[in-house]
Amino acid sequence: MYCCVIISIILYSLLSRTSLCSYVDPHFLACEPQTCRNQSIRYPFYIQGKQEPFCGYPGFAISCDTNNAFPILNLSSISYIIHQIFYHNESLRVSNAAFSSTNNNTPLYCLSLAQNLTLPPTNTFNLVDQNNHKDIILFFGCNLSSMPPELMDYRIGCSEGNNKTGGSVLALYKDDVKTVNLASKSCGTGVEVVDAVVEEEKSSGGGGIKEALRRGFMLNWTASDCKLCSSTGGRCGFNSSIFTFQCYCTDRIHASKCYIPDGRNKASLKMGLALGLAAAVTLLLVMVTLYCTRWKKQNQRHLLVDAFLERHGHLQIKRYSYSEMKKVTNSFKNKLGEGGFGSVYKGQLKDGRHVAVKILSELKGHGEDFINEVVSMSRTSHVNVLALLGFCFEGSKQALVYEFMPNGSLEKLLSEENDMIGDRQLDYQTLYDIAIGVAKGLEYLHKGCNTRILHFDIKPHNILLDENFCPKISDFGLAKVCTRKESMVSISGTRGTAGYIAPEVFSRNFGVISHKSDVYSYGMMVLEMVGRRRNIKTEVDASSETYFPYWVYNRLVSNQQLGLQSISNEFDNEKSMEKSITL
The missing domain is CATH 1.10.287 (Helix Hairpins)
Incomplete structure (x- = not known):
């Protein structure tokens, strides 16, 4: 659905x-021209916080705050009010925001002695007609009660620490020596000289300076040319990471202009x-x-x-996250083995215990194998049954955490290439002890648990050995959990490995399925342990030599030697024959 x-x-x-x-390219949409206080804002300018930086040229960010009457351009931490932008000749008129005032001539804020009011040097903005500019001097901390009347017209605002109506800052042209000397006497030691560029005002006196400061001055800018791009219907922008002009068109980004097809x-x-x-x-x-x-x-x-x-939220085993599995296995560096189920890695828990982590490649069927393994092994606790310490089920990631078995599987020890274990030979007594241990483990699964667990895959590959060669039954993916009262069980399909499967498991004509099916698989495994050879040996020529139980039977009835590789003397030979027959 x-x-x-x-x-x-x-x-x-x-x-x-x-x-x-x-389809319209998102860059083209993002760089649509905006308006700030009735002033059109487009390339090379962009409104900070409202437009993306790639819509403008570096250093041309404009603040458009609702508290300000005009858009603000910041040059080296100095705020300048933009009165008007002239895109046709790439110029704009600005004034220092420190000299701005409200409609009733109340200053926006008081001036500070440490405030920098000088036009900063920049590579992108230059003064227009520098011959028409004059420097001014600001006087701070002037005493209004002793100030001559002719200086009152030069008051432009207040200084920090005074109220806004007191007005204690004077602005004079730097070359007006007479007025500057008079202001120096009235303001005393509180004089601070700051150079500030303004356009010369024709009217004289304090009113002319006030008007000059309010009007500001003209600047030219230098940026990448946008005419070709805009003439072809594009919107200009700039990639700061590679410092390159870009033309944003409706279809995609172009280098300089948009493509207009016929x-x-x-x-x-x-x-x-x-x-x-x-x-x-x-x-x-x-x-x-x-x-x-x-x-x-x-x-x-x-x-x-x-x-x-x-x-089954009450399970005693721990549930791990996949990230914890990566930490435990050191990002799956030490692989112990691999099969159709997935891969097994060696790991170490926080308490120092070594573990084997089986990462399942995928869930089989509807996840029955995973559920069987967790259900079966979480309910067991026996010296001859492998302990399940935890599991992971996170999205598509599934893993099982077992105790680590340093001597690997019995299947590896039964091969001809592994007769020697370090400096020790796998003798008959050790094989006998392993067979007894597996039998005890099976007895526990069939009769010792609250629920009866049928393994259905007993074979040397699933018998693991610890450092003392104590056997432990593992891999419960095919297990069946049933009540202890059930003498026979019903399963769908065939379970187990060829050569070890009981006849009734793959064909119901041979009888019913019960815990005795595991006993049959155990017997086949014991025969393989006794003869130290594979249960099904496909490389022989004679068909009578292929099936191992048939081979054992023929040799026993004809009183021939079994050729057991672990027998070293006559006493061991008799002892091994007795125990083999008993098993």
């Missing part, structure tokens, strides 16, 4: 467009885009269908496993 909804949404979003020509090219382009749309939709439908089919299958598996984990 969910997949149908996804397909419907995708089809609607794609087919609702008449063609791919309706009539024939437009028709071909539309046809090509329509065909591309059809192919893209078809491919997308196939991919979504395959994904939804796989998702539905995996989701059913995960729901089954999640339901089990919820019902």
